[in-house]
Amino acid sequence: MNDAAAENPDRLPIVDLQNFAFDEAGADRIAAELDEIFRTIGFCYIANTGVAPELVDGIFEASRRFHAMPAEAKNAIAINEFHRGYMAPKTSVIVTSSVAKVTKPNNSESFMLMHEVAPDDPEWGKPLQGPNQWPADLPGFREAVTAYNGALETMSRRFTHLIARALGLDPAGLDSYFEKPTTYLRMLHYPSQPDAAPDEFGSAPHTDYGYITVLLQDGVGGLEVRRKDGNWLRATPVPGTFVVNVGDMLSRWTNGRWQSTPHRVKNVSSVDRYSVPFFFDPAMSNTIACLPTCIEPGESPRFEPVLYGDYVMERLNKNYQYRHAATG
Ligand SMILES: O=C(O)CCC(=O)C(=O)O
Numbered sequence: 001m002n003d004a005a006a007e008n009p010d011r012l013p014i015v016d017l018q019n020f021a022f023d024e025a026g027a028d029r030i031a032a033e034l035d036e037i038f039r040t041i042g043f044c045y046i047a048n049t050g051v052a053p054e055l056v057d058g059i060f061e062a063s064r065r066f067h068a069m070p071a072e073a074k075n076a077i078a079i080n081e082f083h084r085g086y087m088a089p090k091t092s093v094i095v096t097s098s099v100a101k102v103t104k105p106n107n108s109e110s111f112m113l114m115h116e117v118a119p120d121d122p123e124w125g126k127p128l129q130g131p132n133q134w135p136a137d138l139p140g141f142r143e144a145v146t147a148y149n150g151a152l153e154t155m156s157r158r159f160t161h162l163i164a165r166a167l168g169l170d171p172a173g174l175d176s177y178f179e180k181p182t183t184y185l186r187m188l189h190y191p192s193q194p195d196a197a198p199d200e201f202g203s204a205p206h207t208d209y210g211y212i213t214v215l216l217q218d219g220v221g222g223l224e225v226r227r228k229d230g231n232w233l234r235a236t237p238v239p240g241t242f243v244v245n246v247g248d249m250l251s252r253w254t255n256g257r258w259q260s261t262p263h264r265v266k267n268v269s270s271v272d273r274y275s276v277p278f279f280f281d282p283a284m285s286n287t288i289a290c291l292p293t294c295i296e297p298g299e300s301p302r303f304e305p306v307l308y309g310d311y312v313m314e315r316l317n318k319n320y321q322y323r324h325a326a327t328g
């Protein structure tokens with residue numbers, strides 16, 4: 001496929017991960033496929049990921065039960081300074097969007113789980129290093145969420161070996177960044193908004209801040225991905241798959257070779273939409289600079305090296321209402 005066609009596809013490509021049971025040549029082929037996709041549209045579906053369907057059913061059920069609780073029960077675990085807990089509807093505005101001038105809050109609510117930090121961990125109490133919060137009186141919720149989160153972390157590590165390969169590194173070449181990854185599991189609920197104004201979104205146009213996002217969506221639809229020609233492409237739900245996209249850190253690692261593609265969500269259907277993005281990011285203390293394999297001869301780095309922790313905190317501090325009291 002030529003680049004123009006790959007940049008402006010009519011549907012997102014599906015990559016078969018073959019439950020990671022491929023040989024070297026198979027891995028190289030998938031890596032080459034990912035390179036083509038991430039250089040152009042920046043988004044794809046992945047199939048045969050090895051994530052058990054029971055875990056997928058379990059996380060949707062957990063999310064529906066959570067969001068069906070009364071507001072009082074949800075607000076009892078309102079998001080804490082460590083970015084863990086419940087985010088009420090319309091409490092974030094993506095003012096840092098590099099894609100659009102965003103003034104309206106996102107029409108969604110969510111439960112956010114991040115990586116566990118033990119109280120005796122030297123990082124404890126530093127930005128984004130604190131306790132998760134769990135709803136009271138929701139039997140089985142914690143188990144379902146923990147199991148799904150663990151499976152997504154495992155899958156993301158395996159996927160990282162394909163990414164490293166695609167970037168000309170040893171398959172384990174990026175592993176050191178993910179010994180203690182920063183992870184976010186966001187269980188989102190988007191109410192139906194069939195009459196939304198043009199600038200009202202469930203999730204306003206943005207790019208993701210981190211490394212990769214692995215998104216589970218239900219059958220409702222509403223996610224759209226911006227093509228190079230400026231048209232928005234629907235990421236129509238495909239059962240049994242996840243949607244994967246490149247975040248800002250991965251784009252910087254590749255010197256912009258791979259795209260951190262803008263996307264947005266609007267639920268114009270007549271029913272509620274549930275989705276669960278898993279954001280798999282490096283440790284807060286990692287510096288992200290252009291990878292040596294991603295510099296062509298004669299080229300120079302297009303981005304200054306950046307500390308992942310600084311990059312993400314600037315965005316969270318600006319975009320989330322609950323942080324404004326603390327940060328002015
Ligand atoms: O809900 C979705 O489909 C996408 C959500 C998203 O883009 C995000 O949370 O960054």
Ligand SMILES: [Fe+2]
Pocket residue numbers: 206207208213263
């Ligand atoms: Fe996103």
